[in-house]
Amino acid sequence: MTRLSPLSLLQAVMGIIVVLLWVVAARADEAPSRIVSVGGAITEIVYALGEEDRLVARDTTSNYPAAALALPNVGYIRRLSPEGVLSVNPDLILAEEGAGPPEAVELLQEAAVPMIEVAGGYSQQAILDRIRTVADVLDVPDKGEDLAARVKADLAIAVAATEGLDEKRVLFILSMQGGRIMAAGDETSAQAIIDLAGGENAVSGFVGFKPLTDEAITLSGADVILLMDRTGDHGITNEQLFAHPALGVTPAAQTQSVVRMDGMLMLGFSVRTAQAITDLSQALQAAGS
Structure with missing residues (x-):
């Protein structure tokens, strides 16, 4: 077997290092694939x-x-x-x-x-x-x-299709565990989609999602209740909604106006948001009619 001189061995090692550095650099430049x-x-x-x-x-x-x-x-x-x-x-x-x-x-x-x-x-x-x-x-x-x-x-x-439509007051309910209504206030995805769909958030004056008092619910004057379309333990029926004493006296209760939409479609703010605006706007206009 031919033995490499120290110089040749050093050159071979340096060559390997150069190749490895090139591979690492090439991989660093590659767009992620996993x-x-x-x-x-x-x-x-x-x-x-x-x-x-x-x-x-x-x-x-x-x-x-x-x-x-x-x-x-x-x-x-x-x-x-x-x-x-x-x-x-x-x-x-x-x-x-x-x-x-x-x-x-x-x-x-x-x-x-x-x-x-x-x-x-x-x-x-x-x-x-x-x-x-x-x-x-x-x-x-x-x-x-x-x-x-x-x-x-x-x-x-x-x-543009929402311009001139009736501006209904919409109460978005995230949950009502234990009878406590968790609703959407200012600077939320729910408020934003309601606004874009030509509605008005029925509650304001607080940021994020917070539990409402019975008085706040009554004063909201909600024309429509908006919910994520959930099933199982997370689902809320119309009967459960309007059995709540404060919700039961809202205009929405009188007309049984409840809109349910897929959560990601409604609140995702991604490539389907135009569809969400149209679907919600049409549902709000149809509610109570």
Whole structure:
């Protein structure tokens, strides 16, 4: 066997190092191909961009399109399972703002898994910004611009169709456990979609979702009760709603005006929001008629 001189051996080692550095650099330049999508809005955008083949897992809120349900589930957006995320060997976690809990995020950071948080927001511009951000991360900016343009046009048509409609007072109820009404106030996704659909939030003066007093419910003068379309233990029937003494005296109770919509469609603020605006606007106008 031929022995290499020290100089030749050094040159060979240096050559290997150069190759390895080139491979690492090449991989660093590659767009992510094993992505965990956390947040239904993000997942919908990835599919709308035609980049779904790069997804290897999703969170519980990612329930649209139906094909996404075939992906491994890594838990609820705010209660992620680090073990579940790491089990799919991702090269990127693409998450909506507020994903967690913090200890889960810390564990993923310690495992050196890159995580990009996409800003939230409930305006039309926020939706377009979210689309462009996801497209840039996936290295398909042209697709992002095309999708943003289509969504912007759809939103404009949907909002224009609500002009001149009766502005009904809408009370969005998140839950009513123990008879306590948890409702949407200012700066919430529910208020934003109600406004876009041509309605008026029946309660205000507080930020976020809070329990209401019976007096506040009565004074809301709600024409329509808006709920997420849930089943099982989380479902609320009309009978349960209007058996509540305060809800029972609202205008909505007199006309039995209740609207139920898919939660992600209504509150996701993603590529389907124009459809949500149209569906909700039509439902509000039909309520009580």
